[in-house]
Amino acid sequence: MVETRRQQQLDEVASALFRERGYAATSVREIARALDLQGASLYTHMASKEDLLWSIVWRVAERFRTTVEPLAEGPGTPEARLRAMIGAHVAIVAGEREHAAVFLHEWRFLGPERKAEMAARRDAYEARFREVIAAGMRDGTFRNGHAAITARALLSSLNGIPAWYRPDGPLGPGELADAYANLFLSGLLADR
């Protein structure tokens, strides 16, 4: 299943529109007009509007799964692994803001089966973070606390990045990841 040039353009344009107007509020004809096409012509390149959303969501989901999840079971201390996971996660949400934002907010408009699949994946992804955090609490590296809440707090935080990050701003993705890792690991309070 090769991806033609037109299909790439379609994914790109659709991502931009889905992100800024939302999937449900974006019509097929709007997407077509952004490509200087008629609405009906899109169906040469896609099977349905939902399939178009799916192709975007799926690709980002795969990226998270293949680049972030393995780090949870890699070598190193829980602290090092968590830092690595934060770095990889930030690289995606900051590096592909558009697609990531669609993945994060529009997957709930998928049909029931696909939606359930993504929900399960999200739970599994969250569990990876929770496990590393729990491991750190167990071995004394991390302060004891609620690993589940901490994981959700961290991920919510990171997933907010596409909403405001600008690649031409003062911070690159690497520095951004460090800022988040330091914040969550060391906290805001200065040493006494």
Add this chain to the structure above:
Amino acid sequence: MVETRRQQQLDEVASALFRERGYAATSVREIARALDLQGASLYTHMASKEDLLWSIVWRVAERFRTTVEPLAEGPGTPEARLRAMIGAHVAIVAGEREHAAVFLHEWRFLGPERKAEMAARRDAYEARFREVIAAGMRDGTFRNGHAAITARALLSSLNGIPAWYRPDGPLGPGELADAYANLFLSGLLADR
């Protein structure tokens, strides 16, 4: 402008539907059916679908503005003020999950003027957090860092709460707020 019983029911039912399906994907007739009414009958109680969204969004926005923002300029150290703001913010997002979720995610479907108004409000709200954080960095309480990013990280974190928090779970809003405050202030790492 008194609010009749029916209008309260309407707000309630619409909030639930807007939250779970999204504003754009929820039809007037669906809202009506949840109230055992015909679609057209809703227009006895509301002026338009957007006005219905607006009434929900506006109420929550006012709640944030009147209960959280004043704490930024209250007495006490930056640390104490930030803790108070987190507590008040969590009280809303955990105590009124449904309305808060609509406020947080659906305001972008408002018309241009109202949308711009809410965007400005959100920026002002965020600025309150940023100011308190910056004050703490200035007086040495907080580690030096990016106050803007920290504020956004904190707020993204707190605003994720409606997505998973269950009022019948093990944690009350107060304990939840403490967990978040401790996490952001002290960090995950145990003292050495």
Add this chain to the structure above:
DNA sequence: CCTATCCTAACGATCGTTCGTTCGGAGGAA
């Protein structure tokens, strides 16, 4: 009787999608 509430019917617009067709270029046969 009045007023609030809800109804049925219908409006024009727009939705996602299908249809039959046209156009232009690629590729093989002569």
Add this chain to the structure above:
DNA sequence: TTCCTCCGAACGAACGATCGTTAGGATAGG
């Protein structure tokens, strides 16, 4: 080279469904 065929890409028109909303009439409680 010339002809013929085929195919992907795009078109305009139209489908049935649904959208938000309006109009006008029925019903019922004070």
